[in-house]
Each structure stands twice: as C-alpha cells, then as structure tokens.
Amino acid sequence: MCGICGVLNFDSSPADAGLLTEMVSTIRHRGPDEYGIYTDANLGLGHARLSIIDLSGGHQPMQSTNGNLVITFNGEIFNYIELRQELQQRGHRFATASDTEVILHLYQEEGEQCVHRFNGQWAFAIWDRNRQKLFLSRDRIGIRPLFYTQTPRGFLFASEIKALLADSQVSAELDLHALDQIFTFWTTIPPRTAFKNVAQLPPGCSLVVDQNGLRVKRYWSLAFPPEGGQFAGHEEELANNLRDLLLDATKIRLRSDVPVGAYLSGGIDSTVTTALAASIVGDRLRSFSISFDDSEYDETRFQQEASTFLHTDHSSFVCTPAEIAEAIPQIIWHCEQPILRTAPAPMFLLSRLVRDSGFKVVLTGEGADEVLGGYDIFKEAKIRRFWAKNLSSHLRPLLLKRLYPYMDGVQRQSLAYLRHFFRVSETDLASPYFSHLPRWELTARLKLLFSDNVRHQLGNYSAFDDLAQTLPADFSSWCSFNQAEFLETTGLLPGYILSSQGDRMAMAHSVEGRFPFLDHRVVDFASRLSPNLKMKALAEKYLLKCACSRDVPRAILKRTKQPYRAPEGKCFFSRGAPEYVDKLLSPHSIQRNGIFDPRAVGILADKFKSGRPVSTKDNMALIGVLSTQLLLHQFTRSSWRSFDLCKQWQSEPKFANSW
Amino acid sequence: MQTVAIGTEIREFVVTNFLFGKGDDLSDDESLLDNGVIDSTGVLELVSYLQERFDIHIEDDEIIPANLDSIHNLVDYVGRKTSNLR
Numbered sequence: 243m244c245g246i247c248g249v250l251n252f253d254s255s256p257a258d259a260g261l262l263t264e265m266v267s268t269i270r271h272r273g274p275d276e277y278g279i280y281t282d283a284n285l286g287l288g289h290a291r292l293s294i295i296d297l298s299g300g301h302q303p304m305q306s307t308n309g310n311l312v313i314t315f316n317g318e319i320f321n322y323i324e325l326r327q328e329l330q331q332r333g334h335r336f337a338t339a340s341d342t343e344v345i346l347h348l349y350q351e352e353g354e355q356c357v358h359r360f361n362g363q364w365a366f367a368i369w370d371r372n373r374q375k376l377f378l379s380r381d382r383i384g385i386r387p388l389f390y391t392q393t394p395r396g397f398l399f400a401s402e403i404k405a406l407l408a409d410s411q412v413s414a415e416l417d418l419h420a421l422d423q424i425f426t427f428w429t430t431i432p433p434r435t436a437f438k439n440v441a442q443l444p445p446g447c448s449l450v451v452d453q454n455g456l457r458v459k460r461y462w463s464l465a466f467p468p469e470g471g472q473f474a475g476h477e478e479e480l481a482n483n484l485r486d487l488l489l490d491a492t493k494i495r496l497r498s499d500v501p502v503g504a505y506l507s508g509g510i511d512s513t514v515t516t517a518l519a520a521s522i523v524g525d526r527l528r529s530f531s532i533s534f535d536d537s538e539y540d541e542t543r544f545q546q547e548a549s550t551f552l553h554t555d556h557s558s559f560v561c562t563p564a565e566i567a568e569a570i571p572q573i574i575w576h577c578e579q580p581i582l583r584t585a586p587a588p589m590f591l592l593s594r595l596v597r598d599s600g601f602k603v604v605l606t607g608e609g610a611d612e613v614l615g616g617y618d619i620f621k622e623a624k625i626r627r628f629w630a631k632n633l634s635s636h637l638r639p640l641l642l643k644r645l646y647p648y649m650d651g652v653q654r655q656s657l658a659y660l661r662h663f664f665r666v667s668e669t670d671l672a673s674p675y676f677s678h679l680p681r682w683e684l685t686a687r688l689k690l691l692f693s694d695n696v697r698h699q700l701g702n703y704s705a706f707d708d709l710a711q712t713l714p715a716d717f718s719s720w721c722s723f724n725q726a727e728f729l730e731t732t733g734l735l736p737g738y739i740l741s742s743q744g745d746r747m748a749m750a751h752s753v754e755g756r757f758p759f760l761d762h763r764v765v766d767f768a769s770r771l772s773p774n775l776k777m778k779a780l781a782e783k784y785l786l787k788c789a790c791s792r793d794v795p796r797a798i799l800k801r802t803k804q805p806y807r808a809p810e811g812k813c814f815f816s817r818g819a820p821e822y823v824d825k826l827l828s829p830h831s832i833q834r835n836g837i838f839d840p841r842a843v844g845i846l847a848d849k850f851k852s853g854r855p856v857s858t859k860d861n862m863a864l865i866g867v868l869s870t871q872l873l874l875h876q877f878t879r880s881s882w883r884s885f886d887l888c889k890q891w892q893s894e895p896k897f898a899n900s901w
Numbered sequence: 902m903q904t905v906a907i908g909t910e911i912r913e914f915v916v917t918n919f920l921f922g923k924g925d926d927l928s929d930d931e932s933l934l935d936n937g938v939i940d941s942t943g944v945l946e947l948v949s950y951l952q953e954r955f956d957i958h959i960e961d962d963e964i965i966p967a968n969l970d971s972i973h974n975l976v977d978y979v980g981r982k983t984s985n986l987r
Binding site for chain 1: 917918920921922923934935937940941942943944945946949961962964965966967
C-alpha cells in the first residue's frame with residue numbers, strides 16, 4: 243500500500259517538483275520504503291511506496307513502455323495475475339511482475355472501462371499523455387481514500403488531505419455542512435469532506451480531468467433486486483457457493499511478496515478470514531488482537547479460543563484508557579475529520595503492534611456485518627417493524643431488551659418509553675431511513691452544542707434532505723432490510739469504518755488491511771441473497787455461519803454478538819489525563835474556534851468531571867467536541883505547526899508543545 | 902418543599918443534564934420525548950436524580966411518560982410521591 247499525490251496545472255505552468263516532494267512527505271507514513279516524483283510539463287505525480295508486490299521492480303510513478311501513460315497507484319489489484327496472463331495472450335509484454343503495470347496495460351487496452359475488470363482496493367491516477375487527460379479511480383467500496391481540490395492554478399489530488407495543504411493556495415476551512423452531517427451520520431456524504439473546497443472521489447467512481455474540466459463518472463453502485471427477486475431456498479448450495487467465494491477472495495488476498503498476518507478480534511468474521519487463510523497457507527499464521535482491562539469491552543477469551551483452534555502464532559496487547567486519551571491527537575491527524583467514538587484509537591495501537599512485529603499486510607474481517615446481515619441495527623429494525631404490526635403487544639418489545647443485554651437504559655425501560663426511543667410509529671415506518679432513525683436522531687442532538695453563530699449559518703439545513711438526493715432511484719423498491727444494508731454499506735462503512743477506523747489507522751503505521759468480505763464478488767453475491775438467509779428470524783449472519791460452521795470453533799459460532807467498542811469519554815478525565823484535554827475544552831479555546839458554545843461544553847465537561855453517570859449521547863458529544871477542536875488546531879492555517887513537524891521523514895507529528 | 906421550588910430544581914437538572922444548558926425554549930408542558938430532550942439512558946439518570954434528591958423510591962412500573970415526560974408532569978409526580986411520604 244502506498245500514498246499517492248499529483249498536480250495538473252491548468253495555466254500551463256510547469257509542475258513544481260518541490261511541491262510534489264512536500265506533498266509526498268506529508269503522507270510518508272503510507273509508504274516509507276521509497277518515494278518517487280514524475281513531472282511532465284504541467285503535470286506532476288508523486289508516490290510514497292510501501293513495497294509489497296515485486297519489491298525490486300514495482301517502482302512508482304510507473305511509465306508504460308512507450309512512455310505515453312504514467313501511473314501513481316495506491317492499493318492492490320488482487321486478480322492481477324489472471325489479468326496479466328490474459329493481456330500477455332493479447333500480445334502485451336511486461337517489464338515488471340507488479341500489479342501496477344497490469345493497470346497500465348489494461349487501461350491501454352480498455353481505456354476508462356478497465357476498472358470494471360479489477361478485483362481489488364485502489365486509488366490511482368493515470369496520466370494519458372496523448373490525450374492530455376488525467377484519469378483517476380477509486381475502488382467500488384471505498385477502501386482506499388482519494389481526495390482532490392482545485393486552485394486558481396489547477397487541480398491537485400492525494401491519498402490524504404494533508405498532502406493537498408502542502409500547497410499554500412489550499413486552505414483548510416471547516417465545512418459546517420460537513421460538521422452537521424458528521425454530527426448526524428458520523429460521516430460526511432461524499433464527495434463532501436470535513437473541509438470546504440476539498441472533495442473526495444466517492445467510492446465506485448472515476449474522475450477525468452482535462453482541459454474541459456472535471457467529470458465524475460460512477461462505474462459501480464451497490465444494488466439489490468426488487469422485493470421477491472432474491473436468491474432463496476437451496477440453503478446448502480448457497481452456503482457452499484458463499485464459502486467458495488470467500489475462500490477464493492481470501493486466496494487472492496494472500497498474494498504478496500511479504501508475509502501476511504491477520505487481525506483476530508474474537509468475533510466470527512475475523513475468525514473466518516483467519517481460518518480460510520490458515521487453510522490456504524498451511525504454515526502457522528501470525529495473528530494480532532486488542533484486549534482491554536475492562537471486561538465490558540474485552541474479548542480475550544474468544545481471541546484465545548480462535549487462536550488455539552486455528553493454531554496461529556498470536557500477539558495481543560492491553561489497550562488502556564490512558565493510552566486512548568494519549569493517542570487521540572495523532573488519531574485526528576491521521577483521520578482528518580471529527581469522530582464521535584474513541585474506537586479508532588485501539589486500531590491505531592494495533593497497527594503499531596503489527597508493524598513492530600515486522601508485518602506490513604493483514605487480513606481483516608470488516609464488511610461481513612454490512613453485506614451479510616450482522617449488525618444489531620438490522621436486527622433492531624426488524625424487531626421494530628415486527629412490534630409495529632401489533633403495537634399493543636407486551637412481548638414483542640421484549641426482543642429489544644434481549645438485543646441489548648448490556649444497555650441498562652434499554653433493560654429498565656417501560657414499553658411506552660421503548661416505543662418512543664425505538665421510533666415505532668406510522669410516520670417512522672414510512673421513512674426511508676427507518677432503520678437508522680434512532681441512531682441518527684440521537685446523534686443529531688449533539689448539534690445543541692453548536693455556537694449560535696454556527697446554528698445561524700446552518701439555518702434550516704437538513705442533512706437528511708442531502709442524503710435523500712444520493713439514494714438510488716429504485717431504493718424504494720428494495721425491502722426494508724436491504725435499504726438498511728445500503729445505508730450502512732455506502733455510509734458508515736467507507737466514511738468511518740474503512741477510513742477513520744480502517745485505512746487511516748493502519749496506514750499510520752504503514753500497515754495495509756485486506757478485506758475478503760469486501761471482494762466485489764462476495765458483495766454482489768450477498769446483495770442477491772434473500773434477507774432471510776442473511777438474518778433468519780433474529781439469527782444474524784445465518785448463511786455465513788452455515789457456510790463456515792466447520793472453520794470456526796463452536797464457542798465463537800454460538801456466542802452472542804459483541805459490537806467492537808472501546809472506553810469512551812471517561813478516558814479523558816482520569817488522573818493523569820493529557821494536558822490537551824483541559825486546554826481544548828477551555829472557554830477560551832472553544833470561543834476562539836467559534837464552533838461550539840463555551841458554556842454548553844463547560845456543562846458537558848463538568849458532568850464527566852463530577853463522576854455522574856454519562857449517556858451514549860454525552861460520550862459522543864465529548865469526543866465530537868474534542869476531535870473537532872483538535873482538527874481545527876492541527877489543520878487550520880494559523881496553527882500549521884504540526885505540518886512542519888510532519889515534514890520530517892518518518893516522524894509522527896508531535897503535538898505536546900504546540901497548543 | 903414548594904411546587905415552584907421543585908419545578909425550578911427539576912428544570913435546572915433537565916436543562917443541565919440533557920440540553921447542555923441550552924433550555925431557554927423548553928416550556929413546562931413540552932414533551933421531553935417528542936423533542937428528543939431525553940434518551941434511554943437519560944430516563945435512568947432522571948430516575949436516579951429524583952430518587953436521591955427527593956428521597957423517594959420509584960418503582961419500575963412508574964417509569965412511564967405520564968409521570969416523567971414534561972417538567973410539569975415531573976413536578977406533579979414528585980409532589981404526589983412526597984405527599985405520600987408525609
């Protein structure tokens with residue numbers, strides 16, 4: 243995996259190699275093994291390389307033999323071996339054994355349509371010299387990031403926003419609409435990012451930049467058959483098909499010239515990917531996990547169970563609340579957007595363990611919950627609909643209590659309250675967002691913290707309305723379960739799980755994650771499955787469990803699903819909490835940045851300091867405020883000191899002295 | 902304790918705890934549920950506060966909107982509970 247960047251000047255001025263070097267420097271953590279710059283008149287490409295495939299031959303930016311095409315590429319094309327053979331049969335000759343060169347040749351052959359042929363995770367840019375055209379593409383699901391902006395001079399792109407800010411013409415100004423979206427959905431709606439004037443290429447899209455301007459083209463989108471049109475029946479056959487697909491998805495994700503490890507969380511998804519990998523590799527696989535000293539979050543028992551069963555050589559570390567609080571400034575530096583949970587922090591520390599153990603690549607289980615029906619939010623929506631059909635039932639709502647045994651707020655609630663909290667009314671049932679209403683409306687309450695000025699500027703803005711604009715035309719023809727899956731797989735998955743908690747946390751320590759469940763063949767297969775095969779009654783990931791029942795230990799197959807969570811707001815108020823917390827929450831700092839109401843933030847902080855019980859909303863509010871303050875501090879031009887520090891090769895930005 | 906004083910205290914608690922102090926618009930009759938003031942954990946926070954502050958015991962079947970869903974309802978409820986104690 244790598245970091246990429248580039249510029250295309252519209253005013254014909256030559257591309258500045260010095261600027262490209264600075265851009266690459268800011269994302270050096272993504273590829274510390276070597277870096278390269280290519281310039282051609284007004285075009286420049288940069289690349290920071292994490293060498294994984296063809297260690298000696300895959301240097302980038304890479305030119306085609308005739309020099310007409312040049313590519314800078316971040317990611318992996320896992321089916322490159324098959325594509326390479328096909329191209330060779332068509333007469334193509336290869337100078338390297340890399341997947342990068344395969345992209346160039348396939349582009350030569352099929353032009354912009356080449357992306358349909360790739361099985362992988364990618365963000366790349368190809369400079370087509372003959373056509374004077376820059377062609378950029380991002381993978382279907384949004385595993386790899388790609389940001390861009392325009393200045394009076396031209397177009398810039400990069401794997402991370404911080405590389406764009408190396409150009410003095412680009413400034414980082416918080417986008418209030420983005421903030422409103424994050425304080426509703428936990429993520430922005432692409433192409434929006436946390437910053438004005440900085441866009442992300444949406445997942446499943448390509449972008450052409452030439453003298454005629456910019457054109458975004460969607461080449462793939464998640465789609466479901468209309469109700470009744472799904473695969474159903476023949477469970478055994480479908481389970482076999484799913485396992486075959488997953489096995490092949492895992493197999494091609496083991497293609498690497500460096501050893502591949504595996505994350506092992508103790509849940510079924512990573513146990514499946516590890517099991518399939520172990521069956522292919524034969525040797526003892528290296529596996530890695532996080533444990534917590536607080537039993538509320540810890541899954542050590544299941545991790546050990548999986549490791550013993552699969553004979554992996556396992557390493558784990560205990561993540562403490564103090565480490566989480568300490569790491570958050572670096573987390574924000576890497577994820578470049580406000581967050582509402584601390585869950586990225588342990589992932590950041592985990593990738594450090596992987597890197598320190600000598601590994602650059604890990605398989606992980608992300609995506610199974612989204613595409614194969616694992617999340618509680620899907621189950622919750624199903625129960626809510628079931629209850630709505632017989633509102634007077636006293637038994638149906640008890641299913642909600644069974645769903646959240648660890649939530650006191652649900653356990654001790656009367657039916658009247660449950661009905662309100664879980665939005666069980668006719669109006670709610672008619673909403674396209676039915677499944678997500680309880681989460682989003684609770685999150686949106688955080689906007690109470692906004693300053694009067696921000697509230698005034700946002701006026702009647704509705705993030706829900708913006709989201710409605712992005713829904714596919716046939717969304718309403720899908721069953722409610724698929725609608726929920728769509729919202730989750732196109733929203734939170736790329737916008738938070740794969741970015742703030744995924745790519746950014748892994749790449750912070752130069753580690754590449756690979757996701758067998760997000761192989762597009764698996765995603766397409768899953769989208770055609772009847773929802774009853776994904777969640778049979780209330781049994782989540784039903785078909786996956788059938789498919790892999792012999793691959794994982796029984797205890798993991800039968801365990802109650804535990805969502806991955808980490809200690810939240812209290813981390814920041816324990817004894818010895820880092821100095822930045824008080825400083826960033828101080829009325830002076832809040833007032834200066836102008837986003838939040840100093841008095842409201844003071845009341846929130848006091849609640850934590852008092853030791854009184856805090857709610858999910860309070861936790862999200864605190865982390866939302868802190869992370870936004872950190873983002874402003876680190877990225878806005880007036881305090882660009884962190885950037886200067888980050889220019890030093892291979893150094894993490896140091897924040898302690900820069901408040 | 903006077904009804905007015907109880908109302909002031911409860912309002913102060915609700916506004917501070919659930920609205921980060923931003924409760925100028927909250928009327929005494931407004932539903933805390935319909936306006937999203939209170940969430941599921943909030944109900945338990947409220948119950949725990951009422952029990953401690955007014956030295957009353959709240960049964961699980963009393964945790965219903967009719968008792969707790971507006972400042973007005975809360976004042977009435979606490980009034981009834983405390984008068985029962987006397």
